Amino acid sequence: MGSLVEELVGAIGSGRVSTEEELLARYAVDQAPIMDFQLPEAVVFAGSVKDVQAVVRLCAALNVAVVARGAGTGVSGGAHASRNCVVLSLERMNRILELNPDDETAVVEPGVINADLNEAAAAHGLMYAPDPASFRSSTIGGNVATNAGGLRCAKYGVTRDSVLALDVVLADGSLIHTGHQTFKGVAGYDLTGLFVGSEGTLGIVVGATVRLKYLPRDVHTIAAFYPDFRQAAAGVLAVGRARVQPAIMELLDGGTLAQLDDLHGSDLSSRGRSLLLIQTDGFGAAAEADVVRSVLAAGGATVSTESTAEAEQLVELRRNSRGVEVDDEYRVGEDVAVPRSRLVDYVAALEDLAATHGVSLKVVAHAGDGNLHPTFWIDRQGSAVDADAMARLNLALDASIEAALEMGGTITGEHGIGQYKLRWLGLEQPEPVRELQRRIKELFDPAGILNPGKAI
Amino acid sequence: MGSLVEELVGAIGSGRVSTEEELLARYAVDQAPIMDFQLPEAVVFAGSVKDVQAVVRLCAALNVAVVARGAGTGVSGGAHASRNCVVLSLERMNRILELNPDDETAVVEPGVINADLNEAAAAHGLMYAPDPASFRSSTIGGNVATNAGGLRCAKYGVTRDSVLALDVVLADGSLIHTGHQTFKGVAGYDLTGLFVGSEGTLGIVVGATVRLKYLPRDVHTIAAFYPDFRQAAAGVLAVGRARVQPAIMELLDGGTLAQLDDLHGSDLSSRGRSLLLIQTDGFGAAAEADVVRSVLAAGGATVSTESTAEAEQLVELRRNSRGVEVDDEYRVGEDVAVPRSRLVDYVAALEDLAATHGVSLKVVAHAGDGNLHPTFWIDRQGSAVDADAMARLNLALDASIEAALEMGGTITGEHGIGQYKLRWLGLEQPEPVRELQRRIKELFDPAGILNPGKAI
Numbered sequence: 001m002g003s004l005v006e007e008l009v010g011a012i013g014s015g016r017v018s019t020e021e022e023l024l025a026r027y028a029v030d031q032a033p034i035m036d037f038q039l040p041e042a043v044v045f046a047g048s049v050k051d052v053q054a055v056v057r058l059c060a061a062l063n064v065a066v067v068a069r070g071a072g073t074g075v076s077g078g079a080h081a082s083r084n085c086v087v088l089s090l091e092r093m094n095r096i097l098e099l100n101p102d103d104e105t106a107v108v109e110p111g112v113i114n115a116d117l118n119e120a121a122a123a124h125g126l127m128y129a130p131d132p133a134s135f136r137s138s139t140i141g142g143n144v145a146t147n148a149g150g151l152r153c154a155k156y157g158v159t160r161d162s163v164l165a166l167d168v169v170l171a172d173g174s175l176i177h178t179g180h181q182t183f184k185g186v187a188g189y190d191l192t193g194l195f196v197g198s199e200g201t202l203g204i205v206v207g208a209t210v211r212l213k214y215l216p217r218d219v220h221t222i223a224a225f226y227p228d229f230r231q232a233a234a235g236v237l238a239v240g241r242a243r244v245q246p247a248i249m250e251l252l253d254g255g256t257l258a259q260l261d262d263l264h265g266s267d268l269s270s271r272g273r274s275l276l277l278i279q280t281d282g283f284g285a286a287a288e289a290d291v292v293r294s295v296l297a298a299g300g301a302t303v304s305t306e307s308t309a310e311a312e313q314l315v316e317l318r319r320n321s322r323g324v325e326v327d328d329e330y331r332v333g334e335d336v337a338v339p340r341s342r343l344v345d346y347v348a349a350l351e352d353l354a355a356t357h358g359v360s361l362k363v364v365a366h367a368g369d370g371n372l373h374p375t376f377w378i379d380r381q382g383s384a385v386d387a388d389a390m391a392r393l394n395l396a397l398d399a400s401i402e403a404a405l406e407m408g409g410t411i412t413g414e415h416g417i418g419q420y421k422l423r424w425l426g427l428e429q430p431e432p433v434r435e436l437q438r439r440i441k442e443l444f445d446p447a448g449i450l451n452p453g454k455a456i
Numbered sequence: 457m458g459s460l461v462e463e464l465v466g467a468i469g470s471g472r473v474s475t476e477e478e479l480l481a482r483y484a485v486d487q488a489p490i491m492d493f494q495l496p497e498a499v500v501f502a503g504s505v506k507d508v509q510a511v512v513r514l515c516a517a518l519n520v521a522v523v524a525r526g527a528g529t530g531v532s533g534g535a536h537a538s539r540n541c542v543v544l545s546l547e548r549m550n551r552i553l554e555l556n557p558d559d560e561t562a563v564v565e566p567g568v569i570n571a572d573l574n575e576a577a578a579a580h581g582l583m584y585a586p587d588p589a590s591f592r593s594s595t596i597g598g599n600v601a602t603n604a605g606g607l608r609c610a611k612y613g614v615t616r617d618s619v620l621a622l623d624v625v626l627a628d629g630s631l632i633h634t635g636h637q638t639f640k641g642v643a644g645y646d647l648t649g650l651f652v653g654s655e656g657t658l659g660i661v662v663g664a665t666v667r668l669k670y671l672p673r674d675v676h677t678i679a680a681f682y683p684d685f686r687q688a689a690a691g692v693l694a695v696g697r698a699r700v701q702p703a704i705m706e707l708l709d710g711g712t713l714a715q716l717d718d719l720h721g722s723d724l725s726s727r728g729r730s731l732l733l734i735q736t737d738g739f740g741a742a743a744e745a746d747v748v749r750s751v752l753a754a755g756g757a758t759v760s761t762e763s764t765a766e767a768e769q770l771v772e773l774r775r776n777s778r779g780v781e782v783d784d785e786y787r788v789g790e791d792v793a794v795p796r797s798r799l800v801d802y803v804a805a806l807e808d809l810a811a812t813h814g815v816s817l818k819v820v821a822h823a824g825d826g827n828l829h830p831t832f833w834i835d836r837q838g839s840a841v842d843a844d845a846m847a848r849l850n851l852a853l854d855a856s857i858e859a860a861l862e863m864g865g866t867i868t869g870e871h872g873i874g875q876y877k878l879r880w881l882g883l884e885q886p887e888p889v890r891e892l893q894r895r896i897k898e899l900f901d902p903a904g905i906l907n908p909g910k911a912i
Contacts, residue, residue, distance in 0.1 A: 100795065100797060101697075102693050102696060102697070102796055102797035103795040103796050103797045104696065104796065105795065125699045126699075146642065147642045147646075149640050149642075153639070153640060154639065157613070157617065158640060160646070160649070161613065161617055174888060176886075176888055176889050176892070177886075177889070178889065180793070180865075180866040181795050181864040181865075182793035182794060182795055182825070182826050182827070182864070182865055182866050182869065183609070183610065183793070183796075183824075183825045183826060183827075184605050184609060184614060184793050184822075184825045184826075184827050184866075184869040184870055185793060185866035185868065185869060186602065186603045186605075186653050186866075186868050186869070186870060186871070186872050186873075187866055187867055187868050187873055187877075187881060187884050187885060188873065188881065188885055188889070188890070188893050188911065188912050189650060189653070189654055189658075189893045189896055189897075189911070189912060190603075190616070190646075190649045190650055190652065190653055190654075191889065191892065191893070193616070193646045193649030193650065194645060194646055194649065194650055196646065197642050197645070197646055198645055198646075202645075213701075214699040214700075214701055215699065217699065237558050240558060240560065241557075241558070243581045243582075243670040243671065243673065244670075244739070245669075245670055282738070282739075282740050283700070283738075283739075283740025283741075283743040283744045283747075284738050284739025284740030284741070284743070285739075285740070287739040287740070288739045291739075337636070337638035337639070337640050337641060338638060339556070339559040339561065339637050339638055340558055340559050340560065340639075341556060341558035341559045366640075368639075369638070369639040369640045370638050370639060370640075371638070371639075371640050408637040408638070409636075409637075409638055410636040410638050410640075410641040410642075410643055411643055412641070412642050412643050413638065413640040413641060413642070414640055414642060415642070416642050417642070417643055417644065421643075425643060425644065428643050429643060429644055430632075430633075432630060432632055433632050433633070433634065433644070433647070434644070436632070436647065436900075437644050437645045437647070439899055440645055440896070440899065441645075443895055443896065443899055444892075455644065455645070456644050456645060
């Protein structure tokens with residue numbers, strides 16, 4: 001046998017294999033903090049299922065790790081390269097193979113961009129519901145690998161709820177099809193669900209049949225400003241008690257408002273210390289919006305009667321609040337979820353521990369799901385590393401995770417464990433549960449070549 | 457060691473173990489056709505998680521099969537006793553342990569009746585969405601074991617979509633907790649999803665945290681009568697094209713209407729040869745109902761403007777159409793699902809093959825999901841078995857399954873494989889997919905004591 005790279009070129013052609021230094025470095029990481037930088041041996045750009053099978057077979061034969069990757073927008077390091085690995089990009093497999101308006105399904109290759117699928121579906125009055133903040137750049141394959149969430153999950157579900165069937169290349173290079181093309185189907189064990197969220201550690205998703213939902217014909221957006229964050233969090237429960245299910249219910253704290261003002265020249269901060277941003281949709285959107293406005297006003301909010309255009313712009317600002325700054329050792333974004341009734345308590349706990357540890361904090365939350373994204377950061381003091389500040393940042397971070405778990409929460413609502421959150425997984429899941437998962441991994445990938453060191 | 461029964465009594469007390477002949481016979485089967493009747497060695501009625509653990513540990517030590525059972529309302533034989541087994545009833549573990557209105561969750565023991573959970577939730581304006589036709593008698597544990605569907609799945613999802621976390625006793629008697637108490641959570645592999653629908657073959661569910669949804673504040677019911685069944689099936693697609701998501705969309709054929717008339721003295725048959733029964737719900741229910749009425753009328757339906765009371769009574773009749781007759785060798789109910797666009801074709805195929813094979817047919821369908829329940833039957837000729845008629849019945853049944861698969865469907869939309877549908881599973885799932893499932897089974901239950909011969 002020749003070198004790994006020669007073998008790869010022989011298997012799928014030179015146009016699909018790169019060892020270009022700058023490209024290797026770019027494909028070595030996703031958008032998560034980097035714990036253990038590793039340059040891949042090569043990046044391959046699969047153009048077909050057969051390409052994926054050929055690469056996996058070759059890597060299996062050579063005992064080389066394969067790190068599958070969509071757009072690399074993950075924030076937990078699920079696509080970080082591991083030692084001596086091949087990074088397998090699925091970006092070029094980006095065709096929508098079928099869009100069936102009457103079936104309300106689509107069959108896509110893994111590299112299809114979330115927004116592109118939505119655009120194609122919209123032509124038929126349909127939508128693909130899961131909408132992570134990265135929807136303009138992230139791929140369906142990546143969304144499946146992380147069981148991605150987004151803004152409209154509380155009403156429309158997470159990625160798992162929209163995936164009906166998968167084509168998966170296993171660790172030996174064989175191809176299987178799981179699930180069903182129908183909305184319902186209960187034949188055998190739920191292998192589809194097992195692959196969703198498994199971060200490319202059990203197999204590589206090379207195709208997906210997804211369910212589409214109806215584009216709402218009416219959308220109402222409500223902006224409710226509060227004097228403080230805790231009151232805004234209480235507003236979330238008030239909407240729940242009114243038994244209204246919004247499509248979107250986003251909670252932004254003062255720090256987030258100030259940042260949006262800085263970036264976009266808005267004046268949100270002058271209107272309150274916290275913003276609850278709610279969209280109702282569907283045939284009942286107007287009636288639901290009326291109920292929402294009234295319960296929020298009763299809870300101390302200043303509720304907009306502003307034009308839809310402005311309110312919708314606020315949602316766009318929120319949708320795009322991701323990606324403005326990338327996490328690094330001075331700034332870490334979290335992704336905990338807590339039971340909804342604990343939102344108020346958790347927000348209070350976050351504020352307390354930021355004060356205790358002397359770190360800055362801002363919080364946005366998909367509040368309908370109890371899914372919070374606190375960001376802790378410390379200001380850089382020139383180029384020198386401030387060891388004390390770093391220690392305080394990590395203490396705050398660890399304490400925020402522990403507080404979420406104490407309240408019955410989880411360490412990751414939608415971003416996944418990846419590489420970055422492995423250190424906390426043992427706090428959430430006891431050893432017997434982790435051992436079961438290790439044994440499932442071993443069953444699917446006995447040599448451990450699929451994205452080693454991630455997810456479990 | 458003493459006998460199995462003595463050991464069981466020693467482990468959990470005599471009040472929890474029965475060997476009474478009539479009871480053994482009753483607990484030997486669920487409501488599916490019986491292929492291989494086996495009387496269990498004993499029936500045990502667990503009162504606690506510890507009881508379940510003790511029974512499983514004992515059975516593991518003695519290498520005795522354990523068939524877990526809820527209310528025994530399954531129709532695929534998932535709870536049929538296997539040779540020399542212990543039937544483990546979870547009926548007595550029927551407490552709702554928590555109902556958290558602000559979290560919109562409940563924590564229940566497995567023996568809680570679906571309708572009882574709904575009644576408790578309704579007091580808070582909430583509901584547990586999955587509503588199998590057996591909801592008045594079936595248990596949450598049984599619903600979880602089969603990933604039960606029901607009438608309102610198209611809008612509200614199946615059991616899997618409402619289960620957040622599970623407590624499971626494994627084959628060695630150990631207890632694990634899977635999932636999360638929050639709506640979202642992506643830590644590790646989806647073990648919860650793996651247990652849901654696994655029919656007690658991977659572990660025994662002894663507790664569940666479920667998500668509740670909002671009781672709709674408004675419900676509109678529409679009855680649309682059609683001159684034939686195929687036109688009614690086309691009406692389902694017309695509602696989809698209008699992008700209205702009904703809560704319930706039930707399709708009943710002429711045979712079903714005639715039966716309902718016989719049983720309830722109604723005059724449905726005189727009003728059409730097929731009935732499409734639709735409920736819209738939520739804040740937009742009235743507006744949605746208007747759209748539905750108009751598209752159905754345009755498609756040739758006679759659409760009711762009748763009082764809500766009568767239309768709702770029709771839904772009740774449909775809800776209760778289960779259980780009037782139990783399947784036996786002369787009457788077999790099916791549970792296929794097809795992509796929605798094939799509903800019309802599939803109904804045509806069913807009618808053709810019933811005529812070809814000279815068997816009677818009636819069909820009801822959860823049409824929003826493409827999930828059909830055809831029933832084929834032959835009239836009994838006295839007490840003698842009519843071998844020719846039986847052969848025709850089986851030919852029709854097999855042909856109906858094959859037709860569904862050819863159209864991209866599944867052999868079971870919501871009832872599960874159990875024991876009865878194992879014979880068709882190989883038509884749907886190729887050997888490598890089945891082999892993966894066998895290996896998962898082996899991983900969880902190496903001795904094969906948990907509900908052997910079911911599900912996969």
